[in-house]
Amino acid sequence: xxxxxxxxxxxxxxxxxxxxxxxxxxxxxxxxxxxxxxxxxxxxxxxxxxxxxxxxxxxxxxxxxxxxxxxxxxxxxxxxxxxxxxxxxxxxxxxxxxxxxxxxxxxxxxxxxxxxxxxxxxxxxxxxxxxxxxxxxxxxxxxxxxxxxxxxxx
Amino acid sequence: xxxxxxxxxxxxxxxxxxxxxxxxxxxxxxxxxxxxxxxxxxxxxxxxxxxxxxxxxxxxxxxxxxxxxxxxxxxxxxxxxxxxxxxxxxxxxxxxxxxxxxxxxxxxxxxxxxxxxxxxxxxxxxxxxxxxxxxxxxxxxxxxxxxxxxxxxxxxxxxxxxxxxxxxxxxxxxxxxxxxxxxxxxxxxxxxxxxxxxxxxxxxxxxxxxxxxxxxxxxxxxxxxxxxxxxxxxxxxxxxxxxxxxxxxxxxxxxxxxxxxxxxxxxxxxxxxxxxxxxxxxxxxxxxxxxxxxxxxxxxxxxxxxxxxxxxxxxxxxxxxxxxxxxxxxxxxxxxxxxxxxxxxxxxxxxxxxxxxxxxxxxxxxxxxxxxxxxxxxxxxxxxxxxxxxxxxxxxxxxxxxxxxxxxxxxxxxxxxxxxxxxxxxxxxxxxxxxxxxxxxxxxxxxxxxxxxxxxxxxxxxxxxxxxxxxxxxxxxxxxxxxxxxxxxxxxxxxxxxxxxxxxxxxxxxxxxxxxxxxxxxxxxxxxxxxxxxxxxxxxxxxxxxxxxxxxxxxxxxxxxxxxxxxxxxxxxxxxxxxxxxxxxxxxxxxxxxxxxxxxxxxxxxxxxxxxxxxxxxxxxxxxxxxxxxxxxxxxxxxxxxxxxxxxxxxxxxxxxxxxxxxxxxxxxxxxxxxxxxxxxxxxxxxxxxxxxxxxxxxxxxxxxxxxxxxx
Numbered sequence: 002x003x004x005x006x007x008x009x010x011x012x013x014x015x016x017x018x019x020x021x022x023x024x025x026x027x028x029x030x031x032x033x034x035x036x037x038x039x040x041x042x043x044x045x046x047x048x049x050x051x052x053x054x055x056x057x058x059x060x061x062x063x064x065x066x067x068x069x070x071x072x073x074x075x076x077x078x079x080x081x082x083x084x085x086x087x088x089x090x091x092x093x094x095x096x097x098x099x100x101x102x103x104x105x106x107x108x109x110x111x112x113x114x115x116x117x118x119x120x121x122x123x124x125x126x127x128x129x130x131x132x133x134x135x136x137x138x139x140x141x142x143x144x145x146x147x148x149x150x151x152x153x154x155x
Numbered sequence: 156x157x158x159x160x161x162x163x164x165x166x167x168x169x170x171x172x173x174x175x176x177x178x179x180x181x182x183x184x185x186x187x188x189x190x191x192x193x194x195x196x197x198x199x200x201x202x203x204x205x206x207x208x209x210x211x212x213x214x215x216x217x218x219x220x221x222x223x224x225x226x227x228x229x230x231x232x233x234x235x236x237x238x239x240x241x242x243x244x245x246x247x248x249x250x251x252x253x254x255x256x257x258x259x260x261x262x263x264x265x266x267x268x269x270x271x272x273x274x275x276x277x278x279x280x281x282x283x284x285x286x287x288x289x290x291x292x293x294x295x296x297x298x299x300x301x302x303x304x305x306x307x308x309x310x311x312x313x314x315x316x317x318x319x320x321x322x323x324x325x326x327x328x329x330x331x332x333x334x335x336x337x338x339x340x341x342x343x344x345x346x347x348x349x350x351x352x353x354x355x356x357x358x359x360x361x362x363x364x365x366x367x368x369x370x371x372x373x374x375x376x377x378x379x380x381x382x383x384x385x386x387x388x389x390x391x392x393x394x395x396x397x398x399x400x401x402x403x404x405x406x407x408x409x410x411x412x413x414x415x416x417x418x419x420x421x422x423x424x425x426x427x428x429x430x431x432x433x434x435x436x437x438x439x440x441x442x443x444x445x446x447x448x449x450x451x452x453x454x455x456x457x458x459x460x461x462x463x464x465x466x467x468x469x470x471x472x473x474x475x476x477x478x479x480x481x482x483x484x485x486x487x488x489x490x491x492x493x494x495x496x497x498x499x500x501x502x503x504x505x506x507x508x509x510x511x512x513x514x515x516x517x518x519x520x521x522x523x524x525x526x527x528x529x530x531x532x533x534x535x536x537x538x539x540x541x542x543x544x545x546x547x548x549x550x551x552x553x554x555x556x557x558x559x560x561x562x563x564x565x566x567x568x569x570x571x572x573x574x575x576x577x578x579x580x581x582x583x584x585x586x587x588x589x590x591x592x593x594x595x596x597x598x599x600x601x602x603x604x605x606x607x608x609x610x611x612x613x614x615x616x617x618x619x620x621x622x623x624x625x626x627x628x629x630x631x632x633x634x635x636x637x638x639x640x641x642x643x644x645x646x647x648x649x650x651x652x653x654x655x656x657x658x659x660x661x662x663x664x665x666x667x668x669x670x671x672x673x674x675x676x677x678x679x680x681x682x683x684x685x686x687x688x689x690x691x692x693x694x695x696x697x698x699x700x701x702x703x704x705x706x707x708x709x710x711x712x713x714x715x716x717x718x719x720x721x722x723x724x725x726x727x728x729x730x731x732x733x734x735x736x737x738x739x740x741x742x743x744x745x746x747x748x749x750x751x752x753x754x755x756x757x758x759x760x761x762x763x764x765x766x767x768x769x770x771x772x773x774x775x776x777x778x779x780x781x782x783x784x785x786x787x788x789x790x791x792x793x794x795x796x797x798x799x800x801x802x803x804x805x806x807x808x809x810x811x812x813x814x815x816x817x818x819x820x821x822x823x824x825x826x827x828x829x830x831x832x833x834x835x836x837x838x839x840x841x842x843x844x845x846x847x848x849x850x851x852x853x854x855x856x857x858x859x860x861x862x863x864x865x866x867x
Contacts, residue, residue, distance in 0.1 A: 024427040028425035032367075033367070034367020037499065041808075041809065043807060087366060090361070091361050094361050097782060098223075098498075101546075129816045129817040133497070134495060135225045135497075136814070138819040139781065
């Protein structure tokens with residue numbers, strides 16, 4: 002059994018320690034907001050926060066989460082940055098198919114949690130690991146800047 | 156109150172029916188003549204498929220038979236209803252319809268989403284459903300007030316009498332449900348539209364998609380469900396000749412290993428165990444006829460086909476007799492492409508006694524019902540399709556392979572089965588945009604006027620590959636030549652041929668904008684070559700040949716104007732232009748590109764102009780064009796599926812590259828104001844981007860891109 006805290010709640014799962022965290026979240030805990038896109042940390046759809054740091058859960062073994070705090074898109078609204086990001090996403094009507102957006106929101110929230118005034122270069126650096134096949138990148142950029150203004154003002 | 160219609164055939168719109176909702180609402184729906192007759196014979200009420208429900212609490216639910224894959228159809232269809240209903244938009248909800256012929260796409264005649272047809276097909280029927288409900292609500296109010304219906308108007312979910320009395324739709328719904336729907340309701344003049352064509356209406360799916368709550372096919376979990384992954388033949392057309400599954404079965408969580416036509420399936424408790432089980436399989440493959448298939452060989456086959464020519468698709472003037480003062484000739488090539496939807500392909504199926512239920516993000520519920528009834532041996536009415544959100548579609552989710560695979564596995568195991576494609580399976584799973592080689596000749600008269608254009612296209616046939624279409628008697632695949640056969644330029648001698656070539660017998664498929672995705676690159680690049688040969692500006696050259704094509708010219712001129720065509724750019728930045736008609740809309744794009752010392756292009760800005768007739772939601776229209784630009788640009792820069800020793804060389808996003816945030820150009824979209832009937836919008840933005848960028852690269856470097864991808 003491996004125990005960790007997911008969105009503020011302690012969970013114990015009976016899975017091999019090398020099972021990717023993604024599949025524990027999805028198949029064991031049915032937290033389906035975290036998405037499977039590539040399985041090799043190339044698309045960012047599976048991004049979650051591990052003790053506040055963004056990680057690709059498809060390439061993070063369960064053992065790495067043991068005793069730590071995992072935040073997923075289902076819980077990110079409880080953080081100041083996450084709340085501002087989700088509100089901006091909704092204001093800007095960012096999602097199209099929406100499948101990548103959980104990961105985009107998790108990467109954007111991590112960026113704003115440490116950088117309240119990201120430049121375009123900061124956004125490129127933080128967000129270029131997240132693929133969007135619908136091409137919502139310009140809306141994502143606008144929403145991040147909007148969210149940053151709100152986090153800063155909060 | 157529920158509003159629906161009896162038939163999809165536009166000539167039968169009079170069959171709109173109404174009925175009462177349990178609890179006192181109004182339902183407008185469609186019923187079928189056939190079922191009605193049967194129902195009448197049985198002395199029962201006709202079965203009805205709901206389009207629209209108005210509940211006593213004023214909630215308005217629009218039931219949408221189309222699949223939401225990002226294109227915004229779950230917002231556009233409700234807007235069509237809400238406009239004519241004069242609904243309070245804040246009370247409008249959308250619900251995914253079940254599979255039912257009542258929801259057949261009027262353009263396809265089957266329940267399916269694709270070809271940028273949704274708004275075109277439903278523009279009138281859905282507005283009529285809304286207008287019918289509105290007329291019934293007014294009649295109910297007039298009856299309540301003992302007033303003349305002509306003295307009543309509607310606004311934001313209320314019927315309002317000239318005296319100032321008001322009743323909400325919810326209050327009126329029960330009474331309205333008892334009335335007979337009027338046969339011929341008058342639709343609004345577009346000048347009266349409050350919602351349609353106006354900016355500011357938000358998508359109905361944004362909140363679910365910004366909070367992780369939206370449910371896609373992969374998000375289904377059923378009690379007792381097994382997750383399956385399949386070991387597919389490494390070479391398309393290959394077969395497993397022997398399987399040693401001992402190590403696979405030893406993996407914790409693996410329950411079963413079964414051989415099916417698609418390959419060897421490992422079924423387990425969850426994806427990870429299934430994947431580890433698959434990795435542990437020992438399979439001897441017979442690679443079949445494609446064991447030595449290579450991209451070099453494919454190119455040669457296609458090139459020979461283009462050189463030899465084929466069936467005549469268009470012939471005007473006399474291309475053989477034409478004697479141009481200057482003649483140019485070129486061979487162009489486009490590769491196979493995978494769709495790479497963000498959500499890897501999947502389907503969950505549960506075959507129970509005499510019935511099948513599936514959960515899938517599918518573009519083709521209607522065809523799936525028929526196919527699965529055969530796969531599972533049940534009557535079509537016993538195939539239930541739960542359409543989930545699609546994590547991208549782009550045509551790929553029109554194909555039945557995941558729904559067949561999951562159903563076969565559920566039938567064998569007797570359990571609910573979620574079949575999941577890994578990203579590698581998805582990339583290598585064929586159903587590709589066909590490769591094509593096209594030879595073109597162009598001729599100019601002594602004054603630099605275009606007088607000759609010929610194209611000889613060689614590519615696989617999507618019509619035949621689709622299994623629901625056939626190559627027509629003239630032998631010309633419409634998808635093989637679309638975008639080049641319909642060359643709009645006023646050139647007196649014009650000739651197009653098509654040579655069907657099927658290297659490797661590879662499964663080809665519809666890919667966002669289909670044949671236009673390569674043919675518009677060929678034509679719009681070659682027209683640029685001809686303009687250059689004539690010593691003319693590429694925009695002016697096109698414009699001069701579009702005298703009989705006002706809507707082409709309108710889009711072209713708007714894009715050029717908004718992009719400041721002809722005005723100076725920062726040093727090193729160059730423009731390219733292209734204009735394409737596809738899926739009922741005209742779209743022109745200007746790309747601003749610089750080329751680095753290593754030859755790598757950087758696209759700084761794209762200015763698009765689209766004439767798609769009247770719009771439903773102009774914000775979504777702009778986003779769709781931008782999305783289509785990114786999709787086409789990704790393919791133009793990086794996209795290629797290649798073969799070596801019969802195997803697909805690409806596998807995942809590290810070697811099948813996607814455009815990312817740091818490569819994203821600025822995109823501006825301008826809509827040509829129009830009162831014409833709506834055109835499509837999901838696809839028309841894709842075709843012009845590859846030639847616009849390639850033409851800008853030529854302007855920057857003098858190097859003509861004749862083979863995609865640009866960074867090939």
